[in-house]
Amino acid sequence: MNNTIGVIGLGVMGSNIALNMANNGEKVAVYNYTRDLTDKLLHRIEGQQINPYYDVQKFVQSLATPRKIFLMVTAGAAIDSVISSLVPFLEPSDIIMDGGNSHYEDTARRYDVLKSKGIDYLGIGISGGEVGALNGPSIMPGGDREVYEKVAPILTKIAAQVDGTPCCTYIGPKGAGHFVKMVHNGIEYADMQLITEAYSFLRDRLQLSVNEIADNFDTWNQGELKSYLxxxxxEILKKKDDKTGLPLIDVILDKVGQKGTGKWTSMQAIDNGIPLSIITESLFSRYVSALKDERVIAEEILAGPKMEQRELDKDAWIEYVRQALYMGKVCAYAQGFTQYKMTSDLYDWxxxxxxxxxxxxxxxIIRAEFLNGISAAYQSQANLTNLLIAPFFAEKVKEYQSGLRKIVCEGINSGISFPCLSTSLSYFDSFRTARSNASLLQAQRDYFGAHTYERIDMEGVFHTDWN
Structure with a gap:
């Protein structure tokens, strides 16, 4: 049959990736462990060159060599199972690509195992959800560069295009592609949480209606906050519930799920001494949201601040919220890109x-207007250690920090939880402080554990007999 590429895993993402490839001129073989999803995809085909297979061996044999197989399978053991089923029918230089949300260390392990068999392996981060999968996602391939070059003509065709440039580039060796996607998801967690906190202030403190808040987000999306989220x-805030007529947001249960990539991002940062407080706080916020029953009980027992809230100038404070949200986003992206930089240095990626x-x-999902500014910052300073000190962003945070401070202080005084906005401010203040309070921490460690300390006025390591 000489199909040009094969796709295994025909859930929503896999089916849309297959259709995307076919829409861009590829002859696509498809296979799913259960027949139902294959048949479901066939009902969506409108003349595209998609050929279904119900047997792994026949699926593999239908592919032109070197074979290119794209996996869209649930991360974890399922990936290893699919790879095991493929290997007996593959030949040296065939290529397996994992487009799921695999942990980057698992990807590196699979790369090594398959490399020993002469089979090439790419771990490919995919972002964009089901719409992006069909119409063009952001693609983050990791593995051997020469292997990437063999599949680049396909990947760059199916990727999103911005100003004629595909949103796909070679990321680095082994698990680098999935690592970049993992941290992308961590940034996404923080970005989403920051937006919800801005919404909370507008609604709970400024007493804006849901429609008024939607209008403000529409306005913000025309300027420097322009982004998908x-x-x-x-759009979410404009949606009405068909059953009650209420804003749909008001009938959605306030419990948030998560699939693990945010946790992986925080754990990797903790393991390697990377400050990732905003992203990690966004993860903890999801955990707190899951304690719905406990929170309902706690509301009856625990009281917030009792104070007369002064009247606020709504227009002025809406602008403070906008500034606070922008600065919080900058701090969150700064942490994520610092994680990229420090890990890249660690692994020589x-x-x-x-x-x-x-x-x-x-x-x-995290596409945003100010990514152009981030790219320009690294173009100007390839070894930039933190986005906050890039001239463009340094000027922005200098201008907007007052707005963030006002919103955090007013929110805290009003009893509104601001885990990520307040953490953004703490991170900014910690990072800009040359002489911190860590000297006392180190003295404490030396006092009870003889952990020693360094001095600012002489070389060497010191210990004091504090008693």
Whole structure:
């Protein structure tokens, strides 16, 4: 049959990736462990060259060599199972690509195992959800560069396009592609949480209606806050519930799920001493949201601040919220890109941070206007250690920090929980402080554990007999 590429795993993402490939001129073989999803995809085909197979061996044999097989399978043991079923029918130089949300260390392990068999392996981060999968996602391939070059003509065709440039670039070796996607998801967690906190202030403190808040998000999406998440937030707030006529947001249960990538991001940062407080706090916020029953009980027992709330100038404070949200986002992206930089240095990956920012501009969930500024920052300073000190963003946070401070203080005084906005401010203040309170921490460690300390006025390591 000489299909040009095969797709295994025909859930929503896999089916849409297959259709995307076919829509871009590829002859696509498809296979799913259960027949139902294959048949479901066939009902969506409108003349595209998609050929179904119900046997793994026949699926593999239908592919032109070197074979290119794209996996869209649930991360974990399922990936290993599918790879095991494929290996007996593969030949040296055949290529397996994992487009799921695999942990980057699992990807590196699979790369090594398959490399020993002569089979090439790419771990490919995909962002964009089901719409992006069909119309063009952001694509983050990791593995051997020469292997990537063999599949690049397909990947760059199916990727989102911004100003004629595909949102796909070679990321780095082994698990680098999935690592970049993992941290992307961590940034996404923080970005979403920051938006919800801005919404809380507008609604709970400024007493704006849901429609008024939607209008503000629409307005913000025309300026420097322009992004996919701001755009969809406005749309969400405009949606009415068919059953009650209420804003749909008011009938959605306030419990948030998560699939693990945010947790992986925080754990990797903790393991390697990378400050990732905003992203990690966004993860903890989801955990607190899951304690719905406990929170309902606690509301009856625990009281918030008792105070007369002064009247606020709504227009002025809406602008403070906008500034606070922008600065919080900058701090969150700064942490994520610092994680890229520090991990790249740790593993000698040489991650292309300038290009990573560019491929996030289209297709992916965190696409935003200021990614152009992030890319420009790394283009100007390839070894930039933190986005906050890049001239463009340094000027922005200098201008907007007052807005963030006002919102955090007013929110706290009003009893509104601001885990990520307040953490953003703490991170900013910690990072800009040359002489911190850590000297006392180190003295405490030396006092009870003889952990020693360094001095600011002489070389060496010291211990004091504090008693």
């Amino acid at each position: 701001i755009e969809i937030t406005a 040489n991650l292309p941070l300038e290009e990573i920012a560019l491929i996030f501009r289209g297709g992916c």
